[in-house]
Amino acid sequence: MIDHRRLEDLRAQLDGVDGRMLELMAARQRLVEAVAEVKGRHAPLRDREREQAILARIRAAALDAGLSPKIAVPVWRRLLEVSVEHERRVLEQVEDPGACCGCRDPGD
Numbered sequence: 001m002i003d004h005r006r007l008e009d010l011r012a013q014l015d016g017v018d019g020r021m022l023e024l025m026a027a028r029q030r031l032v033e034a035v036a037e038v039k040g041r042h043a044p045l046r047d048r049e050r051e052q053a054i055l056a057r058i059r060a061a062a063l064d065a066g067l068s069p070k071i072a073v074p075v076w077r078r079l080l081e082v083s084v085e086h087e088r089r090v091l092e093q094v095e096d097p098g099a100c101c102g103c104r105d106p107g108d
C-alpha cells in the first residue's frame with residue numbers, strides 16, 4: 001500500500017529543490033542577457049565550440065556529483081538552445097540594435 005505521507009514529504013522536498021533551481025536559473029538568465037548585450041550584433045550569439053566545452057564539463061561534473069549524465073546532458077543541451085533564443089529576443093528588444101561601434105564596413 002502506498003505511503004501517502006512519505007510521498008507528500010518527498011514531493012515537498014522536490015518543490016524545495018525546484019525553487020532553488022529556479023533562483024539559479026534566473027541568475028543564469030541575467031548573465032546570458034549580459035552576454036547578449038556584450039556580443040550585440042558584433043559576434044554570433046551561438047557559439048558551438050563553447051557549447052561543446054560546457055556539455056563536456058557538465059557531463060564530468062554530473063558524474064562527480066552523482067547526477068546521471070542522461071539527465072544532465074539533455075537538460076543542459078536544451079538550456080543552451082533556449083538561452084540562444086532568449087539572447088535573440090533580448091537583442092530584438094534593445095533599442096536601435098543596428099547602432100554600431102564602427103566595426104562595420106563603412107560602405108554598409
Ligand SMILES: O=C(O)C(=O)C[C@]1(C(=O)O)C=C[C@@H](O)C=C1
Nearest residue numbers: 035045046047050051080083084
Ligand atoms: O557564452 C556565450 O557566448 C553565450 O552566449 C552563453 C551561452 C550559455 O548559455 O552558456 C549561450 C549560447 C552560446 O551558444 C554559448 C553559451
